[in-house]
Structures are given as C-alpha cells and as structure tokens.
Amino acid sequence: MALRHVIFLGVLWILIASVTVTGRAVNEGQLPSNFMLTGEQMYKEYCAACHGKDGKGHGPLAVVLKTPPADLTxxxxxxxxxxxxxxVGSVLEFGPGFPAHGSSDMPTWGPLFRYYDKRNERIVKQRIRVLSxxxxxxQE
Ligand code: HEC
Structure with missing residues (x-):
C-alpha cells in the first residue's frame, strides 16, 4: 500500500517536472510566440501514462491508481x-467530481497549465481546446 503511494508520487513528480520543462521552453521565448504543442503531443506527454496511448485507460500507471483511469474513447x-x-473542459480545468467528495487520482490540470503558462488564460484555454x-x- 505505502510503496504504491511512493511509486505514484514519484511518477507524478516526473510528470510534473516534464510539464515544467515544456512550460519553461514556451515562457523563455526559445520557441515562436505562437508555439503550441498539438493535442496529440500533449496527450502523449500528460495523459497517456494513465489513460494509455489509445485512450482506453490501460496506461502503465493504471495499476497503481485506486480509481481506474476512464476509457476516453x-x-x-x-x-x-x-x-x-x-x-471534458471542466474535468481538465477543475478535475473529475467534486474535491469535497474526496481526492481524485486524476490530476487537476487547470492550475498546472495556469502556472506553466504564467496565468495566460488564452494559452490555458487553447491547451484545453486542442486536448479536447x-x-x-x-472516439469509437
Ligand atoms: C495520474 C493518472 C492520470 C493522468 C496523468 C490523467 N488522468 Fe484523466 N483520469 C484519471 C482517473 C483515475 C480518472 C477517473 C477519475 C474519477 O473517476 O474520479 C480520470 C478521468 C478523466 C476524465 C473523465 C472521464 C469520464 O469518463 O468521465 C477525463 C476527460 C480525463 N481523465 C482526461 C484526461 C486528460 C486529457 C489528461 C491529460 C491532460 C488526463 N486525464 C491525465 C487518471 C489520470
């Protein structure tokens, strides 16, 4: 049980670190100002670990989660x-379900994107749009 959580936190950390690297590249202007990862790139980077490359919920991290990742197809x-x-926009922005009903295994992306995009709402919305x-x- 405890080991499961240690592994989960470790992987989450790596995940967040990889988001930071991407965010930094955008913020420091090493890339064109209109640079935006495609939905597919973001999906592979941020979501496939849990939801699986095909979206069916069988990513490598799925085994350590209490709640199985949803089948997104x-x-x-x-x-x-x-x-x-x-x-989908509201799940990405605020997380699935209500935080008051217990914590979720699904990260809440809105605040993360807002942080990495320096609170640029236009970019945050665009990320959510291309991911959606x-x-x-x-969809099958
Ligand atoms: C750490 C694992 C994890 C990551 C990473 C993750 N998810 Fe999830 N996701 C889950 C879990 C677990 C659920 C089911 C949550 C629940 O029911 O409380 C879920 C639920 C969802 C839902 C709701 C699906 C439904 O059927 O209602 C959507 C949409 C979703 N995720 C999209 C995404 C997207 C897009 C990304 C990447 C930006 C992502 N998820 C990254 C674990 C993850």
Whole structure:
C-alpha cells in the first residue's frame, strides 16, 4: 500500500517536472510566440501514462491508481453520441467530481497549465481546446 503511494508520487513528480520543462521552453521565448504543442503531443506527454496511448485507460500507471483511469474513447458514446466538450473542459480545468467528495487520482490540470503558462488564460484555454479536439478524434 505505502510503496504504491511512493511509486505514484514519484511518477507524478516526473510528470510534473516534464510539464515544467515544456512550460519553461514556451515562457523563455526559445520557441515562436505562437508555439503550441498539438493535442496529440500533449496527450502523449500528460495523459497517456494513465489513460494509455489509445485512450482506453490501460496506461502503465493504471495499476497503481485506486480509481481506474476512464476509457476516453467512449466519452461520446456515453454522452448521447456527442463529444462532451463542456464536460471534458471542466474535468481538465477543475478535475473529475467534486474535491469535497474526496481526492481524485486524476490530476487537476487547470492550475498546472495556469502556472506553466504564467496565468495566460488564452494559452490555458487553447491547451484545453486542442486536448479536447484530440480526445474527440479518438472516439469509437
Ligand atoms: C495520474 C493518472 C492520470 C493522468 C496523468 C490523467 N488522468 Fe484523466 N483520469 C484519471 C482517473 C483515475 C480518472 C477517473 C477519475 C474519477 O473517476 O474520479 C480520470 C478521468 C478523466 C476524465 C473523465 C472521464 C469520464 O469518463 O468521465 C477525463 C476527460 C480525463 N481523465 C482526461 C484526461 C486528460 C486529457 C489528461 C491529460 C491532460 C488526463 N486525464 C491525465 C487518471 C489520470
């Protein structure tokens, strides 16, 4: 049990460190000001560890989580056949469920993106948008 948590924290740290590297590259202007990772690149970097490369929820980290990562390829199917942009945006921004109902195994990306993008709301929204578009393209 304890080891599971140590592993989880270690991996989370690596994950966050990798986000920081990406964020720094953008902020220091080493890249064009309109630089933005594609949804696919961000997905592979930030999400695939848990949700799996194909989005089905079988990433290498899945085994250490209490809650299994959701199958992201059935989002449309589970929402009357339409990709739920608003719902996905709010999960990315605020995390799944309500924080008051207990902590979640899914990181809350909004504050992280806001931090890495120096609170530039336009870039934060754009990240969420391109990530959502990528998830929409994975629907079965
Ligand atoms: C550390 C593991 C982990 C990472 C990294 C992660 N997720 Fe999740 N995600 C989860 C878990 C676990 C759940 C289920 C949470 C719950 O039910 O409380 C979830 C749920 C979701 C949901 C809700 C799905 C549904 O069916 O309601 C979406 C959307 C989602 N994740 C998208 C993403 C995206 C996009 C990324 C990358 C930016 C990401 N996740 C990164 C673990 C993760």
């Amino acid at each position: 059935t989002l449309a199917k589970r929402h009357d056949g339409k990709f739920p942009y608003d719902y 578009d990528y998830l929409a393209s994975l």
